[in-house]
Amino acid sequence: xxxxxSTGVHRIGxxxxxxxxxxxxxxxxxVTKTAILDYGIEVVGIHDGFAGMVEDSMGPLRYxxxxxxxTQGGTILGTSNRANPFRYxxxxxxxxxxxxxxxxxxxxxxxxRGLDALVCIGGDGTLSIAAQFHxxxxxxVGVPKTIDNDLSGTxxxxxxxxxxxxxxxxxxxxxxxxxxxxxxxxxEVMGRYAGWLALHAGIAGGGDVILIPEIPYExxxxxxxxQARSGRGKRFSILVVAEGAKAKGGDLVVQRLVKxxxxxxxxxxxxxxxxxxxxxxxxxxxRVTVLGHIQRGGSPTARDRILATRxxxxxxELVARGRFGTMAALKGDEVKGIPLEEAVRQQRNxxxxxxxxxxxxxxxxxxxxxxxx
Ligand code: F6P
Numbered sequence: 078x079x080x081x082x083s084t085g086v087h088r089i090g091x092x093x094x095x096x097x098x099x100x101x102x103x104x105x106x107x108v109t110k111t112a113i114l115d116y117g118i119e120v121v122g123i124h125d126g127f128a129g130m131v132e133d134s135m136g137p138l139r140y141x142x143x144x145x146x147x148t149q150g151g152t153i154l155g156t157s158n159r160a161n162p163f164r165y166x167x168x169x170x171x172x173x174x175x176x177x178x179x180x181x182x183x184x185x186x187x188x189x190r191g192l193d194a195l196v197c198i199g200g201d202g203t204l205s206i207a208a209q210f211h212x213x214x215x216x217x218v219g220v221p222k223t224i225d226n227d228l229s230g231t232x233x234x235x236x237x238x239x240x241x242x243x244x245x246x247x248x249x250x251x252x253x254x255x256x257x258x259x260x261x262x263x264x265e266v267m268g269r270y271a272g273w274l275a276l277h278a279g280i281a282g283g284g285d286v287i288l289i290p291e292i293p294y295e296x297x298x299x300x301x302x303x304q305a306r307s308g309r310g311k312r313f314s315i316l317v318v319a320e321g322a323k324a325k326g327g328d329l330v331v332q333r334l335v336k337x338x339x340x341x342x343x344x345x346x347x348x349x350x351x352x353x354x355x356x357x358x359x360x361x362x363x364r365v366t367v368l369g370h371i372q373r374g375g376s377p378t379a380r381d382r383i384l385a386t387r388x389x390x391x392x393x394e395l396v397a398r399g400r401f402g403t404m405a406a407l408k409g410d411e412v413k414g415i416p417l418e419e420a421v422r423q424q425r426n427x428x429x430x431x432x433x434x435x436x437x438x439x440x441x442x443x444x445x446x447x448x449x450x
Contacts, residue, residue, distance in 0.1 A: 084214075086396055087390060088119040090135065090192040091153040094126035094160070094203030097223045098236035099377035101152040104198050106143040107389025113140050116397050121190060122153070128160035130183040133188060149301040150375040156268045159337040161206055166337035171327035174336050184215055191278070194240075194396045195407070200234075201421055203341035205403065211402040217416060218395045219404035219417050220388045224373055227271035230420035231302055231406035235385040240267070240372040241277045244317075247368055248282025252315060259312035261303055261355055261363040265348030267372050270321045270329075274372070277425075279317035280433060286314065286443045288351065290321035291327075291427045292434075294445025296351070300358045302443040307361070320344040320349055325446075345369075387412045 091108055093101050103121070112118040122138035123129035146153055159166060160168065161287030163184040164176045192384035194216040197207035200223040211217040221228045225238035244266045255262040264284070268274035271438065273291025286302060288294045303314045321344055323329050348365045360393040384407065391405035396415045403414035427434070434444065 086116070086118055086193040087122060088147050088191050089196060089396060090121045090123045090130075090190070091138065091154065091196045092123035092126055092185060092198070093156045093222075094197060094199035094206070095153050095156065095158045096200070097156055098224055099150050099373065099375065100235035100237035100381040101222060101384050102143075102146040102149045103157075103377060103385035104220050104222070104235070104324035104389040104392075105138070105153060106146050107386045108144065108196050108393050109143040109327075110136050110140065111390050111393035116393070118397075121192060124204065124298060126153040126160050126182065127162050128157045129155075130164050130186055131160065131165060131179050133186045133190075140238035147386075148376050152378070158202065158226060158339065159335070161202070161339055163206065163209055168337065172446045182215060184213060185220055185431070188228045188300055193403065196220065196392050198347070198397065200225070201228060201424070204417060205339075205421045208402070208421055211417060216396075216399075216401040217417070218392045218401060218414075220392050221404060221420055223348050224267060224274065225269045225271050226273040227269060227425050228420055229423050229425040230404065230415050232409070233407055234383070235381045235388060236373070236377070237273065238380040239375075239378045239386075240274055241281065242250065242378050243372050243375075244274060244368055245281040246364065247371075248278060248284060248315060248317060251366060252283070255313040258362070260351065260446070261314045261316065261352070261359075261361050262365065263318055263348045263352045263355075263365045265318050265320055265345070265365065265367045267368070268313065268319045268321060269344065270424060270426070272319045272321070273279035274321035275322070276427055276431075276433055276437070280437050281333075282315070284315045284317035284442065286316040286445060287437065288318045288347075289315065289427060290319055290323060290446050291429065292444045292446050293323055293325040293327070295325050296358070296445075298355045298448060299351070299443070299445050300355055302448055303355060303361065304359055305448065316351065318348045320347060322347050322351075357402065415432075
C-alpha cells in the first residue's frame with residue numbers, strides 16, 4: 078500500500094503523563110501503528126512521562142511492541158504525575174523538595190534524539206505542560222485522558238467509561254449485601270473535583286443518595302432521607318459519594334499532600350466522614366467501601382478502546398498535517414483537533430442544569446441538598 082506523504086516529520090516521541098487510565102495502551106498503539114503504516118514515521122517511546130524527557134530515558138517503539146496491547150490496562154511506557162520539566166522536583170534530605178526549570182534540557186534531549194514532534198497523552202497537568210512546550214517551540218499534539226472526565230474541550234475523555242463500569246459493578250455487589258444486612262452502605266468513588274463518575278455510576282447502580290462536589294450536601298437531609306426510606310420498608314440505603322463531595326459550608330476532605338505533584342492534593346475520606354455521621358444520627362449500621370485505584374486498573378471497556386483508538390489515530394493525523402499545539406477531542410460524533418489551550422483553560426464540572434441530575438431526581442435520587450421522593 079502506498080504511504081501517505083508526511084509533512085517533513087520523520088520521527089516522533091510519545092509519552093503518557095499523570096495518573097494511569099484504561100485505554101492508554103490503546104492510544105499508544107493507534108499512534109504508533111498509524112505513524113508506521115500510514116506515514117512511515119518512526120516512533121520513540123518516552124518513559125515515565127516528562128521524566129523520560131529530562132532524564133533521556135526513551136527507546137524505539139516498533140510495530141511489534143504495540144501489537145497485542147489494545148486490551149491491556151496501565152501504560153507500557155510508564156507514567157509519572159510528579160515530573161514537570163518546568164518545575165522539576167528534587168527530594169533532598171529531611172523531605173525537603175527543591176524545584177528547578179529543566180525544560181530547555183528536555184527540549185535539547187528531544188532534538189538530540191531527532192524527534193520532530195511529540196504526542197503527549199494525559200490529563201490537565203500533562204496537557205498544560207505540553208502547551209508550555211509548544212509555546213517554547215516544540216511541535217506538540219495532545220490526547221486527553223482521565224477517568225474523572227473533567228477536561229473541557231472534549232465531550233468525554235477515554236478511561237471514564239471503564240471507571241463508570243467498574244464503579245457500577247461494585248455498587249451492584251454492594252446492593253445485595255446491603256439488602257441482606259439492612260445496612261446503609263457508602264461507596265466512595267474517585268473523580269477529583271468533579272462529580273461525573275459518582276453521578277454516572279450512581280445512576281447506573283441505582284444509588285439512593287449521590288453526593289457530588291457540585292451540590293454541597295446537608296447531613297441532616299441525608300439522614301432524614303435514609304430514615305424516610307426505612308419508614309417505607311426499605312431497610313437499606315446505598316450512598317454513592319464522590320471523593321470531592323463536601324458539606325454545605327464545609328471543606329474538601331484531603332487524604333494526603335504529594336508535594337512534588339502538579340496538583341499536590343489527594344482527596345479521600347469523605348465517605349467515612351459521612352458514614353460516621355449517619356450511624357451516629359440514625360443508629361443504623363453504616364459501612365464504607367472506598368473503590369480507589371480499582372477504578373483505574375485493568376482492561377478498558379469496548380467503548381474506551383474505540384475512543385482511545387480514534388484519539389490516537391487523530392493525534393497522528395494532526396502531527397502529519399503539521400497541526401501542532403492541538404489536541405484530539407470528541408465533539409458530537411466527530412473526533413477532531415482543537416487548540417490545546419481550550420482543553421486546559423478550565424476544569425469541566427457537572428453543571429447545575431445537567432439533565433442527568435434532573436433525571437436522577439425524577440426517579441427519587443437524593444443529592445443531599447433536599448429530600449428526594
Ligand atoms: O485523576 C485521576 C485520579 O484517579 C483521581 O480520580 C484521583 O483523585 C487521583 O487521580 C488519585 O491520584 P493518585 O493516583 O496520585 O493517588
